[in-house]
Amino acid sequence: MTGQLRHMLRDDDLNHAEQLQVLELGMKFRENRFYRQPFAGPQAVAVLFDKPSTRTRSSFSIGVAELGGYPLVIDKSGSQLGRGEPVADTARVLTRMAYGIVWRTFGQDRVEAMAKYATCPVVNALTDDFHPCQVLADFLTIAQFRGGVKALAGKTIAYVGDAANNMANSYLLAGAVAGMHVRVAGPYGYLPRKDIVDDAERLAAENGGSILVTTDPREAVAGADCVFTDTWVSMGEEAEYAIRSKPFWDYQVNDDLMALAQPDALFQHCLPAYRGKEVTTSVIDGPQSVVWDEAENRLHAQKALLTWLVGQQRGDESLLA
Secondary structure (H helix, E strand, C coil), X not given: CCCCCCCECCHHHCCHHHHHXXXXXXXHHHHCCCCCCCCXXXXXXXXXXXXXXXXXXXXXXXXXXXXXXXXXXXXXXXXXXXXXXXHHHHHHHHCCCCCCEEEECCCHHHHHHHHHHCCCCEEEEECCXXXXXXXHHHHHHHHHHCXXXXXXXXXEEEEECCCCCHHHHHHHHHHHHHCCEEEEECCCCCCCCHHHHHHHHXXXXXXXXXXXXXXXXXHHHCCCCEEEECCCCCCCCHHHHHXXXXXXXXXXXXXXXXXXXXXXXXXXXXXXXXXXXXXXXXHHCCCCECHHHXXXXXXXXXXXXXXXXXXXXXXXXXXXX
């Protein structure tokens, strides 16, 4: 097998078969946290943070260590990127030392520039446009509780809330790749971009799924197998919560809304959650909530993704199964 440099910058960087392969690896890491160690040495993986983080920092730092590597964690204040060094220059330096680059940043153009100049895999750990690592963990959680990875195709998932954010975009693309029926609901002015919806509809048609974008949360949730939401206020907007949250109250995930989904529907939230706002306490702390498994699955899904990317680059089939 010839090695091929691959990156994970947005959810459709994996096709249907590849997504299944990564998720199957994730299930194996759930069963054995030391299933594969592609960074044994230890080899370093640079993990860069331009934004605050709890789950991303923890899961990638611990994950790289469990993969046998050394997580080189760099905050914005400790990086020349924070002082205006071109992304291309940072990429050229890091890829002479590291075996992978993980970056949680702002503009999607930044991770794309990093990947353009990198000679090792680059992983989007969150940008303003996409959050692919989170959605891999979310799908791994559905597989954990609802019949395994191969049972994902045909499932109906619903996301309600701010449908113009990175989570909605990633559910659209990743769900379409998986062959799911993806429904996204948000108020007018907070719906996904047309180009992302167009891409999702094309992928859904190829993989046997479907896409629905609506302003009606009840239409989105009706009969769903899993219901997702996210905070209504992004990082840096907390001071504007009262104003910012006004359009979203009809999209709160509460007992009445969950009652429209399948009786055994799961509830997921990427966290941090604001109880009493985007989700009620009765839902997030209730029997249908799997948010803690979802958070743990960040570790397993990201280890699987890194292992798969390294396997692709090295042409090592043993890392892909």
